[in-house]
Amino acid sequence: MRVLVIGSGGREHALAWKIAQSPKLTKLFIAPGNGGTAEVAKNLAVDITNHDAVIALCHQHAIDFVVVGPDAQVVAGLGDDLRAAGFACFCPSKAAGQLEGSKGFTKALCDEMDIPTAAYGRFDTEAAALAHIYANGAPIVIKADGLAAGKGVTVAMSVEEAEEAVIDCFAGAFGASGAEVVIEEFMEGEEVSLFVLCDGTNILPLTTAQDHKRAFDGDTGPNTGGMGAYSPADVMTIEQYDDAMARIIEPTVRGLAARGTPYQGVLYAGLMLTADGPKLVEYNARFGDPETQAMMIRLESDLLELLFATATGALAGQHVVWKDQYAVTVIMATNGYPGDYGKGSEIKNAEGLNTPDLHVFHAGTRREGQRLLAAGGRVLNVTALGSTVKEAQQRAYAGVDQIIWPEGFCRRDIGWRQIAREFTTSA
Template sequence: MNVLLLGSGGREHALAWKMSDSPLLTRLYASPGNPGIGRVAELVKVDVADHSAVAAFCQEKKIDLVVVGPEGPLVAGIADDLRAWGIRVFGPSKAAARLEGSKGFTKDLCARFNIPTAAYGRFSDLASAKAYVEKVGAPIVIKADGLAAGKGVTVAMTLPEAIAALAACFDGSFGAAGAEVVVEEYLTGEEASFFCLCDGVTALPFGTAQDHKRVGDGDTGPNTGGMGAYSPAPVMTPEMTERTMREIIEPTMRGMANIGAPFAGILFAGLMITDQGPKLIEYNTRFGDPECQVLMMRLKDDLLVLLNAAVDGQLAHMSIRWSDEAALAVVMAARGYPGTPEKGSVIRGLDKLEGEGVQVFHAGTAVNGGALVANGGRVLNVTALGKTVGEAQAKAYAAVDRIDWPQGFCRRDIGWQAVAREKAGT
């Protein structure tokens, strides 16, 4: 098979790394890719925003499958346009990608099909949103409705913080994504990421993870795109997984089919496990980042076989095998992130790290004058396998400490909840 992978981050490097092991693979192309992806794929320059250019490339190179990594192209309808050209695509339609593209859409779907989630309100002006917040009180959650690169959510513990977050949305801090705002009830519990591979009818559980959104140790500081993750998520017991499928995933699949937008691709449910059971925080319609990295480390089956089954509507006949080991990823970010990151600093020492259950996935790197340099906010994903989360954590941080990059930083407590559980023997 000839495969085209769209994207340039750590998620895409993990997908490329896993697909490169498949006996089905003939050629793997990636656009735009990154230096890490370039080790396992041929990097090409195709304007992902120009869907006809992508289709022309696919026809020229006889591409058998396009795998779309990030959410932006999916929300823009690239899957529909490529399918109209007769090109097979792993990823949801534009209508189905609204599950991520509009938080308000998802909340309304939950209300219509009785899917457990936080109470909410939708607003398109500051005055009415402010009145609602003042009536409900804090803590409360403010979300820009559209895509905001993981940064459009504020968990406001005080009313002034909530009102400032509303003002930021309506003042244009998140561009068009903040033109409408969803205000949600603050849920208490433990967060978890739950993934399903979907073909429009069947949803097949595809692993669990927990990530760390806050930039600082102890879950402090602003939200980011994710500073680390581990898999599996201990809170997602077999019983909790069954409830999540029955109460959240399956009603969503039926609901999307009911409105004429059947979901095919990867469905990523961000959950809060409350005293009442699982509640949906949000949906993403692509692999998480950095959750994808830990899932790919643990996946024992051929990823391309699974992606093809999803595209061909054959998931009812499939099962997925996972390593019994835990995986943990530490994100190394450039100084200044999640604000304006410093770009161009040289990174050394990666060539000595990989092997024995350690992989370094490139997220925001480039080559300048023969040197590997930082070229984004989240730059590296140092990922390790271990018999326990604690062992994976120790291996990942041992690798981090061998990287020569003074301008980089990371959280030092990724996986702390699971490690504490392990030490307590629970």
């Protein structure tokens, strides 16, 4: 099978790395890829926002199957256009992708299907949004309705912080994505990511993970696209998992199918484990980044087979096998991220670190001859396995410490909640 992966981040590198291990693969391409993806696939330069150009590329390289990685391409309907052109594609439809493209859409579906989530209001004027804040106080959560690269959410601990977030949204901080805002009640609990595959009818659970959104240690600093993750997230009990599947995942799939927009792809639910059971924080209509990096290094099954079964309605009878280990991925980012940051700094000694227990996935990198240069905010994803989260964390940071990049930074506490639980259990 000739396969094309769409995207250029660490998620796409991890997906391509795992797909490359499939015996069903004939040739692997990635568009546009990054400075590390050429180790597993042929990089193809193309503007992935130009759907006609992507389709032409598929014809040129006789592609059999396309795997779409980024959220923007899901929401823009790239999967629909590829399927209309005759290509099998792992990507939800544009209609189903509204689960991620519009927080208001998802909230309305939750109302319709009685899915537990935070109480909310949806506002298209600054005045109405501010009035809601003044009436309800803080803490409170402000969300730009559309895509904002993981940065359109403010957990405001004061009314003043909430005011600022609303004013920023309506002033254009997130472009059209902030033209409407969803304001939610603050939910107490620990957040977990739950991933499943769905072929429109059948649901195949994958695994759990926990992301670290804040830029700095101790969950401080601004929200980012994610500074690291670990998998699986054992804080979610079997009972909570069963509850989430029965009251959140399954009603979502039923509701979308009943609307005539069946969901085919990976469904990524951000869940809050509250005292009243799991509640939906948000949905993403694609694999998580950086959760995917931690998931792929744990996956034993043939990823290509699973993705193709999802895209072709053949998930029934499929199962997934995971290594009996934990994985931790640490994001190395450019100084200044998620704010303004420079590009073009050289990274040394990131090559040759890969072992069966550790892999360096590239995100914002590019090649200039023999030199590896930073070309984005989140740049490298150092990912390791261990028998405990602590062991996986130690291996990941041992890898980080071998990379020479003065212009970069990382959090030094990825997995800290689970490590604290491991310490308590062993004490």
